[in-house]
Amino acid sequence: MSSHLPKELLSSLEGLPGYDAAAFEAVHTAGPAPTSIRINPAKPPAVLPENAVPVPWSSSGYYLASRPSFTLDPLFHAGTYYVQEASSMFLEQALRQTTDLTRSLRVLDCCAAPGGKSTLLRSLLSPESLLVSNEVIRNRVSVLQENMIKWGAPGTVVTNNDPRDFQRLENYFDVIVVDAPCSGSGLFRREPDAVNEWSPGNVQLCWQRQQRILADCWPALRREGILIYSTCAYSREEDEDILDWLMMEFDATSCSLQLDPEWNIVETRSKKGGYGYRFYPHRLKGEGLFIAALRKNDGNSFAPPRKLNQPEKPSKKELETIHQWIQPASSLALFIHQEQVHALPESRLVDIPILQSACYLKEAGITLGQLSAKDFIPHHHLAMSTMAHPGIPALSLSREQALQYLRKEDLHPGTTHRGWVLVRYADHNLGWIKVLPQRSNNYYPKEWRILKRE
Template identity: 80%
Template structure:
């Protein structure tokens, strides 16, 4: 029997646009929840089992008619798709309708873990844009880093900073996305255990935390820049009230978004005239969600410091060594950090210097590998990237072998090549092995290995 929804929550939602208490309770009692994924347009698409249906407000999102074991799907580990809740994919519309995605943009995803919205944003940006994906909690930044590596894009940086640290980058970003920590009532259907953790007191704490995050990162947004705020909460305090607070405390103008009638998204207006958008599971195929966009009317443009410590460039020998590993169709700027060679769009190397001078960086661009005395040691990040050259030796494996590899078990490949080999499943890269005369060493990251069996 599904757990009962908190009466205090139900009472607090009465009168909100689009709320229907009976339908709301019924959809939560049904126990049914849609499963959705978003494909990675930079990689060969994988066809999930069963029937798929496009998510109407998403270019790359699909509903599945059944929920497979994603853990046991090698395509998932290859980064060909991301499992994401459908309502939150509406972020795409907020971006497309407020900015010109064909132009280079500098974007901050302030509360990015586990990486759903960051991977979505990256898929929409131009190759010469820059995405900074930040997570303040150290225990969560590792999963963000893993998901961004699997996504395989070169124009991303992962940081582990408090939102207040971004005040040092005044007027730097064109777009800031704040998917704020919240009381989580919008996820009750997907995560029933969250019901026991909900309380009005926690809503109040989240309301205060959301204000602090927004106040801390607001200075980093340039004049005419866009801030997109979202939560997975139904509570007015965390949604319309925060939008009112933004428009009261800062010189922020609301951005109204166009909705299609068939989407069944509810438009709501705050007391200050700000436009917000509510998602209810009894009205559409998705979970509870709120989103709003505002434009910054004050501020200025960012001034690049005159003196910056530019990233160290790899030497001529190192550059020659990596050329055979990288597709010539992927021109990049290269830099060295802690003996590892990285690739980032050439136009963003100065931005890297700016970020390094102000933030703690966990990952920048694509880690290609290390140039040793007689050999190049490729990094797993290179295997996950479209940058890897098609001429690199590869080994095609079946599903059972792919799962063995992903469990970091020993493989016995039938290949005459000796040295580094790219393991592929149905044309999708999984990682590296190094073949020796009597064995093959498995270089899949041990902290990512899957433990689940069939």
């Protein structure tokens, strides 16, 4: 494959810290990229895949010896792990080393689809923290929403907004993560077709787009807040040059991060002295990545809009019904939006009207279900969370039955219970069925159903 790497790219990398032309070209002919997953600490699988090896800079990441069919693993659909490239997991170090994660924080993942960094952030933040996972492209926000629902954590809001919309929330966020759209040269091993899309002109377009996104969301970061910027590109224009632009354009201080020498991550310094961190596939077990963290030095405290529409609260009678479906002694606040009941950490309910004043909310907290005159219709999100009441009837499925369910095929559960039943695989929820006298209805979301066969 080395002969197909763009010559303009190879020549542009000469002189960059950590770049070795021969080793770089050789690794692109050395077979497939490594496969890695990150475990969901809220609902981990009972057993790790055989021969799994920890990703050294991650508390929950593992390399796999080979790439299985994730589509045919029910535990993947249960949200017990996320398939994520190992270098991207270094976001954990950037966050831990710059931010007090014991605090209740407001965090924006600005370019969040498909959800790798958002699921990582959600696992690191305190339960009282708010994560806003935003995706500007409409046809990509649905996969982000799906992955955040499967991750199952409250305190997350999924939005579909242009970054400039967050300017209305001036000084609101404690942390903003921008994994910016880029030329993609760091993914050539994993996505060979990306080679044909790379060009110096595309690098320039990405450089301009990156500046716009950063300029648009910067006002939403509070004083002393942290911006974490990353790309999966090697080009200096998209990496160190953007770091310099941020330091010149805004009142920001670059943050130095501590590295273990055995990680083989390269610390690079921009022309203005900013600290960046480069990942090369010939130096470590991962793909190409650049990441940098900056601290904002100016700004004021957040001033909420004067007039806000407060969320509708369930009635006392409705609460009695809802509490039959969720864990007892839950410290979550409940509200109703478009006939669906949602749950958020108590301290985060105040954020919903603030976010609604500036953003289009696709998902807010855990969607529990719909109240009707005769019945409570549980939402798939409730099944994917860890909030379902332990008294709800549940049915354990074999792997074959689980795959039937995930294909949205009919199940013959052989249970005497009538009504809503949680279906589970290896002690993890997959979703709902409703058992009727002569049949059962499969309520797995039709847009998520798997089509692949063994």
